[in-house]
Amino acid sequence: MIFAGITKSSLLDYPGKISIVLYTPGCNYNCFYCHNRAIIEDIDTIVPYEEIMDLLEKRVGLIDAVVITGGEPTLHYDLIDFMKKIKSMGYLTKLDSNGSSPEIIQKCLQEDAVDYYAIDYKAPSYRYQEIGRSEADSEVVLKTINMLVESNKPFEVRTTVIPQLSIEDLVQMAQELPILPRYVLNPYRQPTTYLEEDFNLVTATPYSEKDISEFAHALKYYQPNIVLPF
């Protein structure tokens, strides 16, 4: 397993828990608003594995959980073994994913490697490729999400409310998704690094928290378990 970064202590990445966050390099999507562009483009800068294991061993009992995020962690063939290893050390595990690998999520479920999942749902189906680009495909992501619904494992789905999504888009997304145990609407924040050709997309005026609260109110009819992180 290779990692491109670590956050040694976070209160934000695992609901109600203190976590260490590990970032895997590389992604099969190319969202213009990606906040981890450095690690999806530069897949050669690696944090030594020994450094990570050393930290994990020292923090057992002090930190509740380890979050594996990216990039896209499911691209790494040894993800499941690594998560099982962390669990055996006494940590809870959380996996952040763009939902593009239902087969890997199914294996994680079968092997009970993950305690909490967070899956992105980025756009209505008809715009999924436009927003996620590259390999983005809503059908595959919905397959992942439906699998998690059936599993009864704790999970959440997250949507970043980028300025390019309209209220009609958000309603369509809420209708396309099964009823979720937790649906988080995150406000858009401009990334510090982005592709030059995405300047106009990245600098579009974001929705305010008030706008997003109003959207959430409208979506509650379809998704009763909406959560706003502000």
Ligand code: SF4
């Ligand atoms: S799926 Fe996530 S990590 Fe990949 S490009 Fe999009 S925002 Fe970045």
